[in-house]
Amino acid sequence: MEDLYQNIPSKIILQMLGSGLVVYSKNLGIPEVIGQGDFNKYIDLRKKKIIQSFQSNLFVQLDGGKVEINKVDMFLSTGIGLADIRAITYENGDPMLDQGRLWYTMSIRGRALPHHIQGVFSMNPSVFDLNLEGIILFDRNDGLLRNEIASHLFYDRKNKIWRGLTTGFSAFANPEKEKKQILAIESIKDPRFGFSVMKSTPFGMEGDIEDPHLLFDDEARKWRMLTCENKDGYKAIILESDDWNKDFKKIAGPIRRNSTGTSMQKINGKIYCFLGSSERNIFIYSYPDLKEVGTLKMDLPPWNKTSRSRVWPNVVELPENYLHQYVALMMDRFNYPGMKGPNWTYGALYLYYGYYE
DSSP states (O other), X not given: OOOOOOOOOOXXXXXXXXXXXXXXXXXXXXXXXXXXXXXXXXXXXXXXXXXXXXXXXXXXXXXXXXXXXXXXXXXXXXXXXXXXXXXXXXXXXXXXXXXXXXXXXXXEEOSSTTOEEXXXXXXXXXXXXXXXXXXXXXXXXXXXXXXXXXXEEEEETTTTEEEEEEEOGGGGGSTTTOOOEEEEEEESSXXXXXXXXXXXXXXXXXXXXXXXXXXXXTTTTEEEEEEEEESSSEEEEEEEESBTTBOOEEEEOOOSSOOEEEEEEEETTEEEEEEEOTTSSOEEEETTTOOEEEEOOOSSOSOOSSSOOOOOOOEEEOOTTSSOSEEEEEEOOXXXXXXXXXXXXXXOEEEEEEOOO
């Protein structure tokens, strides 16, 4: 008797997020969204006690027909979009070029906030061979391992410790009880590789503030932070302190332009502030007084007439013996199709090479 069952090779993908999930069906083309939901009101998978006893199982129930399951895989991936790209640096802001590779933090996207996780990537700046190297979670010593993003990670050579700042976007999983804020992060272990947990500590910067970048200014003998605060739109500000993790006071800004993805980069021996913007330009400001000095000249910017243009500039100066003086790794803001509700997935990546005029 002829087999009446049709062989339809396909794949069901369950993407687990910190406080929700998305289900995809993949046959031909890109995976299609067929289900999504949030479960943070019922169970919080970020809780250490739950993680320690968590198991994954597959159950199938059919009213008719036949299904053959060939394989079940579990893996850590780069999600469905990458965003918030920032070079890992040393304490003075110099980019880390280790093992012939630049190192970056990027948010691995799942859907909207807080469906994301902090990824660490490396890249040989000559060949665009981006590798996922690690994942970082953040521990406030409250029983949760949090999925913050938009981090700046640096290695403090004087104290031989990894430090930085991150944005508390995990608060969006429980907005009735938590507030978005900037957090100080620290780790003795090198957090670039594998699955890492960094200690994170609030230090009084609550509110709609994000994308912090920190460096120690040897000339001023101060720690200086470039970040953006939402006051009638996100606007860049610079703060300074004697300490890397407390008592910051504003010394410049807010600027008048919309600006996120803030970064401080040394260009031809001088520090400049680079800002993404909704104005279809990447603006360059002086450091530390935030005076507008120009825009980044770009061929084929990572946006078009229909997409949003507020990206992370992420310009990095390369040492001698490289073909190009500067490299910039950016993302676009095209969202993954088929999502319901808020959707900030983003994500194709673009590599630019540049020079100083």
